[in-house]
Amino acid sequence: MLNASDLGALYLTFKVASIATLLLLLLGTPLAWWLARTRSHWKGVINAVVALPLVLPPTVLGFYLLVLMGPAGVVGKFTSSLGFGTLPFTFTGLIVASVLYSLPFVVQPLQAAFTSIGEQPLEAAATLRAGPLDTFFSVVVPLAKPGFLTAGILGFTHTVGEFGVVLMVGGNIPDRTRVVSVQIYNHVEALEYTQAHWLAGILVLFSFSVLLVLYTVLKTQPVAHPLK
Amino acid sequence: MTTLLARFRLDYGDFKLDVDLKLPGTGITVLFGHSGSGKTTLLRCIAGLQHAPQGLLEINGQRWQDSEHGLFLPTYKRPLGYVFQEANLFPHLTVRGNLHYGLKRIKQNSGTVKLEQAVELLGIGHLLERLPGNLSGGERQRVAIARALALNPDILLMDEPLASLDFKRKQEILPFLSRLHQQLDIPVLYVTHSQQEVAQLADTLVIMEDGRALASGPLAETQSRLDVPLAQEREAATVWQVSVTEHETDYHLTRVEFAGGSLSLPAVDTTVGTALRVQIYARDVSIALEAPTATSILNVLPATVTGIADGRDSQSIIRLQVGDQALLAHITRKSALLLGLQIGMAVYVQIKGTSLLN
Numbered sequence: 001m002l003n004a005s006d007l008g009a010l011y012l013t014f015k016v017a018s019i020a021t022l023l024l025l026l027l028g029t030p031l032a033w034w035l036a037r038t039r040s041h042w043k044g045v046i047n048a049v050v051a052l053p054l055v056l057p058p059t060v061l062g063f064y065l066l067v068l069m070g071p072a073g074v075v076g077k078f079t080s081s082l083g084f085g086t087l088p089f090t091f092t093g094l095i096v097a098s099v100l101y102s103l104p105f106v107v108q109p110l111q112a113a114f115t116s117i118g119e120q121p122l123e124a125a126a127t128l129r130a131g132p133l134d135t136f137f138s139v140v141v142p143l144a145k146p147g148f149l150t151a152g153i154l155g156f157t158h159t160v161g162e163f164g165v166v167l168m169v170g171g172n173i174p175d176r177t178r179v180v181s182v183q184i185y186n187h188v189e190a191l192e193y194t195q196a197h198w199l200a201g202i203l204v205l206f207s208f209s210v211l212l213v214l215y216t217v218l219k220t221q222p223v224a225h226p227l228k
Numbered sequence: 229m230t231t232l233l234a235r236f237r238l239d240y241g242d243f244k245l246d247v248d249l250k251l252p253g254t255g256i257t258v259l260f261g262h263s264g265s266g267k268t269t270l271l272r273c274i275a276g277l278q279h280a281p282q283g284l285l286e287i288n289g290q291r292w293q294d295s296e297h298g299l300f301l302p303t304y305k306r307p308l309g310y311v312f313q314e315a316n317l318f319p320h321l322t323v324r325g326n327l328h329y330g331l332k333r334i335k336q337n338s339g340t341v342k343l344e345q346a347v348e349l350l351g352i353g354h355l356l357e358r359l360p361g362n363l364s365g366g367e368r369q370r371v372a373i374a375r376a377l378a379l380n381p382d383i384l385l386m387d388e389p390l391a392s393l394d395f396k397r398k399q400e401i402l403p404f405l406s407r408l409h410q411q412l413d414i415p416v417l418y419v420t421h422s423q424q425e426v427a428q429l430a431d432t433l434v435i436m437e438d439g440r441a442l443a444s445g446p447l448a449e450t451q452s453r454l455d456v457p458l459a460q461e462r463e464a465a466t467v468w469q470v471s472v473t474e475h476e477t478d479y480h481l482t483r484v485e486f487a488g489g490s491l492s493l494p495a496v497d498t499t500v501g502t503a504l505r506v507q508i509y510a511r512d513v514s515i516a517l518e519a520p521t522a523t524s525i526l527n528v529l530p531a532t533v534t535g536i537a538d539g540r541d542s543q544s545i546i547r548l549q550v551g552d553q554a555l556l557a558h559i560t561r562k563s564a565l566l567l568g569l570q571i572g573m574a575v576y577v578q579i580k581g582t583s584l585l586n
Contacts, residue, residue, distance in 0.1 A: 120316050123277050126303035127310035128330030128379070134304075138329070142320045 008175045009183035017159040020098040024106040024155045032110035054104050062168025089171045097169040098159045105154040113147020236273045237282040245439040256416040256429045261436030267419045276303040309376030311386040315368035317360040324356040330379045346374040366397035384416045427467045428585050452547050452554040454537040464510040472502045488551015492526045505585035512580040513557035519576050527579040
């Protein structure tokens, strides 16, 4: 069965995923909105940057984050000067890495949902006295609800499943940065296959249930990230 | 009295809009033209949905745009109602939700009365709990019109509200629009490419072509202008607004009067005083120099020739003034020559047939 450090890893994993998903929706929504609406030349560049974590090995992303957030990195110097110290091997660092790692899984479904709404409902709202922010919350959010659900679920599950980035940026500190995927790795290294089975099984069951809900109840198309 | 002052200039390279219009503050003004003539762009500029870099727009004495002074009121701050070509209802809200969407956002409290009126006028009371997805095209468009009217706007803008509907649905909605016309006291700007809708609805007509307003003015006057292509068409006609004065039941006729004269029509089943629209095709009008004494044609009226132009092939187009109404006649060029028609001549017109529009 699960021991205390397994439970700690599970708890930590879901805590990281919850916070990261919340942050992802907060940051990803305006970014996706901008990408869906802009005619700027930067659109292509930003789209490419957002999609990078889809194709890069997580270790590459983790490596650069480690360097950037470390004592000699730009971000590290900045956080040190603010008195926060450096972020690698901390819970905050883990959150930052998770947000970047799962960004495309949140931004792309949202962007697709916003694009498919089109101009017409926005114009109708404007002729009915709704200002831009009002229109966003009273028309865009309800119409893009499936997009938000997909984005939230994919962001959450993808964060739960991360390994490479965590190992690079978070390390392997119990109850601070040791998430389930790392814990499974530890068990396997120590030839504790029973323990590994339990945790791995939980992750499979969890991920499958969530995706099942996504594709049957919510009837989302399996194309989670149409690269437009 | 309200007037609408609209001056816009924009240049998209392959499309240019350049208009300077002063329109009346009552009745329905129809912006008529083929696709690409700029009529919808003009309407969108008035609504603020499109931002013409050079523009001056004044409604009710209030400036909505003045590009020289950097003024551009965003659409949501303009007290207007807008009806889109596709009804454009919010799919996530019921009919009631759609109708209340705008109401919740205006400050004055007179809204609910207007809403009830609009629901009544458009006959949508039984649809309130339905979602737009479960409505027919005609019903959706009626809800869209009610949604715009419920706001008690200073002006109602309608962009080809019937264009996406089939013939049957059009016939279903036109009577509602005619009723609107009689019961509303706000100006309506109505975009269409349909001559039928022009004839049925317009009080004022603006003819658009290549991003310019070729002509604008009262309906019959603009319809009969010889310098616009409308007068040339085989279906050229003038529409008169008349009112019923008496019924000659023995003959199955109804007598109506217009500004400066009267006409006999086939019996119309309405009360005396009812306002009607009568369309007279140019090909149904003939001209005589003296009052014909023996003729089967009932409607013989004194008129003055106000314009002569060449029409297609053998045709001449004659513009006439009958009382206060303008009238078009298509006759052969030979007849025009034989009669020696000249501008200013007093003649008699014989109207062979009329068609009632409402």
